[in-house]
Amino acid sequence: MATKVKIAVIGTGRMGSVHTRNIATLIPEADLVAVCDIRLEVAQAVASELGIQRVVKDYHELLADKEIEAILIASSTNTHAFIMKDVAAAGKHIFCEKPLALELEKIDEALEAVRKSGVKLQVGFNRRFDKSLQQVHAVVASGEIGRPCILHITNRDPDFPAMEFLRVSGGIFLDLAIHDFDMARFQVGEVEEVYATGGVLLKPELKEFGDIDTDVVTLKFANGAVGMIDNSRKAVYGYDQRLEVFCSNGTAMANNETENTSVKGNQNGFLSAKPPYFFMQRYAPCYVDEVRLFIECVRDDKPTPTTGADGRAAVVLGYAAWKSLRENRPVKVSEIG
């Protein structure tokens, strides 16, 4: 049997605790040696439930541990970049939640540190590991339905996150649409130009800090294809996740999953179930698969499926969208940097 990869998790909040549980129970290729959170009691609760031996408050302790080969960073976004720099300097491989950072300078510094140290970096773009979206990708990439012409992504949350989160989230393009920017690159290729529009149709409080709750984004790809993204912060019928890549010889789509397959028929028509409520449910298997793949990449010394460049590119597209919205004009990606 292959040696297990020794890994520790920094940040055991919402996403971090999901990753911790997955590694502990569903990824036998990994040996979860420690968890870390500045709120020590949060880390302790998770560790206790899962039988994890070591719990630390200061992540520097983990860096000093020679046995630890890899670190999963799931702390708050504003800490990603400096932790990445430290972890890279310690020579440990990195799985970092998205976004890498909200500031491009921070991202660039962190990526430079990764580059210099030679460690592997994988960014947590979970949707790339969804079986339906992967099947679309496989069909399109095979060329059997010709070249991509029109991409359409619908990405609508079931409800608003907390206002305190929204204020520091980077707004709809860097928090919500960032997944779509990455998915657009995954399915069709590099984006050259972005046009974004939208507004506040649901929650007037957003205007205080310049965010919006509804948007549509047009993308022009380097290969000539065009794309559309639509986002809403609140789809009352649940988390709406659809994608289509229309090609010159056919089309490939990923439809919504549903909570169950039951249908009720009566005088009103046929009523079927809503999508799973939110990303934790909808993409649950992806969170396992992305980390399992990361572990394998570390163990077998393979390149990671998502890279620092992917993480940076999605943020750049988010900035391009914000600039486009504010200036009401198409913005070239090269304007952002």
Add this chain to the structure above:
Amino acid sequence: MATKVKIAVIGTGRMGSVHTRNIATLIPEADLVAVCDIRLEVAQAVASELGIQRVVKDYHELLADKEIEAILIASSTNTHAFIMKDVAAAGKHIFCEKPLALELEKIDEALEAVRKSGVKLQVGFNRRFDKSLQQVHAVVASGEIGRPCILHITNRDPDFPAMEFLRVSGGIFLDLAIHDFDMARFQVGEVEEVYATGGVLLKPELKEFGDIDTDVVTLKFANGAVGMIDNSRKAVYGYDQRLEVFCSNGTAMANNETENTSVKGNQNGFLSAKPPYFFMQRYAPCYVDEVRLFIECVRDDKPTPTTGADGRAAVVLGYAAWKSLRENRPVKVSEIG
């Protein structure tokens, strides 16, 4: 029994012969007294098959006939405007195929003639009469799912029309997307700004006369909603007609119809049927219903469901899209006129 409305058809080509057959066989409220085509033999063939007594080459003959109350104009687009003026001057009600004309000046002259004479005018926006699109409209208009936030229309032809038609068609925004511009107004309301992009991904010959075969259009509505249209000249799997109006308390969609409801399951998965091949099949009932409603409006002196203003507005949006594409910027509808 109510008196039948005496009507004649000018232009018995593709659309005209459909209307002629529908009136003759499926609209008992109308009395089809004559057909007219400058290609007399074309009109004679249709008339002979359907047992229509009178066939003329020159439409002025019809105008002189006091018995005729209404005229359906289905001649080629470049003749719509001047025939409308003549018919209006003769005091007969008008059903005119879309587009009213490709030039706004011609449209304005014709509409002015209609206004002066006081005759009724209905424009042939057949999709407004589709039962699925009407159901979406009914749900949205009722307010039960809140206010519209995002409109999405997919409108893709199964294949290119003849090149000679394409050269004089007004291009993708005035020939193909014009239905979507009208549908957008029908479902959500007035459009204030248009951003269009796209290109030639399928048929390089289009570049000779500046047309494109693939586009996406962003709409900003007066009520704050945003919209997306995507068009292609060639969807190999058939005529793709989908629409969604996402609202603050739900969503309403019209999916594709299919040629039949059979499904075959085997090792490859489950294979279901394509959409009906093209508009003649997909919207067949609409062509009957729109004219039946026109006949009723004439008979009962009611306002027509689609007006000259609707016909003009869709052409304006088409021009706005062309301007946007060429200047690569969002264009206000008010810039067009």
Add this chain to the structure above:
Amino acid sequence: MATKVKIAVIGTGRMGSVHTRNIATLIPEADLVAVCDIRLEVAQAVASELGIQRVVKDYHELLADKEIEAILIASSTNTHAFIMKDVAAAGKHIFCEKPLALELEKIDEALEAVRKSGVKLQVGFNRRFDKSLQQVHAVVASGEIGRPCILHITNRDPDFPAMEFLRVSGGIFLDLAIHDFDMARFQVGEVEEVYATGGVLLKPELKEFGDIDTDVVTLKFANGAVGMIDNSRKAVYGYDQRLEVFCSNGTAMANNETENTSVKGNQNGFLSAKPPYFFMQRYAPCYVDEVRLFIECVRDDKPTPTTGADGRAAVVLGYAAWKSLRENRPVKVSEIG
């Protein structure tokens, strides 16, 4: 142009008026020369609306007319057999609505008359002409999904017919399930044994004359396949018409059509439309196609797609089902005759 087939319609009630209208407006290969009904005013109303010249009360008048080549019989069921005999004796081809008769002796006498005279006979099993059911048949008959193993037919009416009709209808197996017996033979082949069960779950009045409103029937086919039919007189969500032929290398299904393709999503889930209300809507194109094909068979002297033997076989299966229900045992078709 080919000569038109001169045809007359006997019986202009519900089904007869549909056939009359179809022939008059949608089947140019036929020349509808007369309609006949013992309720003369009923026939006159239909004829007047459709511009049919000749209206008679006594069908014998039609038989004497040498010009008439074919007769469509859509009178009440208890008159089918003797009219068929007379029409056959007059040497005219016959399209007869189902069932041929409710008594096997009458059917046998009529079929013998047809055989002797050599005229063509087609029985109105409209569902064989449905595009979805035909597609299933084509897939199964091609052998591409192997040999049939399990047939399943769901056939549920949206509501009860009038009690006066039910009393003379032959009951659920001869009135409702008879279509399924024919469809079973069409899709899979000859039936050797029938087991039927069911009861009165919805309308107690049926017990007065021994009818039931809910049943399931098991079929054993000569080729070893097995089949199930389920029937109800009242599906509140509409006319439920589904079929599956499960085969050794796959399956072929025909699902319900729907009134429209709209879907509404909200907190309750996704609501889609019901099936078309009833057979007149659901199978409208079949009523045209079956008669058009009959006309072609007469014109081109081809065998009819459904025969007297088909008409008889379905009635035999209906009797087998009644016998099975009453004796609560599987009944061999050979027991009926």
Add this chain to the structure above:
Amino acid sequence: MATKVKIAVIGTGRMGSVHTRNIATLIPEADLVAVCDIRLEVAQAVASELGIQRVVKDYHELLADKEIEAILIASSTNTHAFIMKDVAAAGKHIFCEKPLALELEKIDEALEAVRKSGVKLQVGFNRRFDKSLQQVHAVVASGEIGRPCILHITNRDPDFPAMEFLRVSGGIFLDLAIHDFDMARFQVGEVEEVYATGGVLLKPELKEFGDIDTDVVTLKFANGAVGMIDNSRKAVYGYDQRLEVFCSNGTAMANNETENTSVKGNQNGFLSAKPPYFFMQRYAPCYVDEVRLFIECVRDDKPTPTTGADGRAAVVLGYAAWKSLRENRPVKVSEIG
């Protein structure tokens, strides 16, 4: 925090190892203290992977352990009954895989032992815990769509199990359809009479020991409803699991799940994914939920959701089906005992 229920697993083969893993990783309410298998190395491998401390070969060792409160029995079917008796005598609660036994006498002895000792018994009818089938049950049980009239269950395996298993499996009615018999009772109620037919259409070797590979079963329920089950050992498109409860005021259905939600459209039509391959995938969450509920019933001293009587009733229906098939007549459940 509530005390954990101490449980051990007897039998760590295919189903046993699934249960073991689920208890160890996904059911924190349970404390899995030991696993047992007469093939000690099989139990050791599972225990080692999951970090379970105690592994025994002889289940009597577990019975002597006072700490163990509950036993999950997943050994081979022919051992269920005597192990149940021993476990009951030891005063430990029992979760037993289906079927309880293939012989009614053995079942009766085991149930009598359970009754005398007063321990809880739950039978592993996993499908009762499926979210879609539960939703159907909830809708039907609520009465909102009236009373049940027609039940239909499609249950088709994707492929034959090994011949050595088939020889001792009890045949199609006791191995495959037994789930449907339980589901029928769960959804509609007690069955009074069974009629079964079918044959060998796929694998002639079955004839050697009197089994069949294709069947349809008709059920008559005490409440007047009727039911149909259809089974096949080989559906090449995957594990086919569908159910409908048609009621007097509507219908409730559970459709197949699919491997993913992607759809490919091209000239051939629209191709969607197959169902999950087999029961381990399709019903994975049920295996967790049924044991979690059992643990809760033990912990909170509640009645189990499936009982010994349920386990016995399904076997009785299996015997009734075999008797019906062999004698080709409807068999009353009371004939079996």
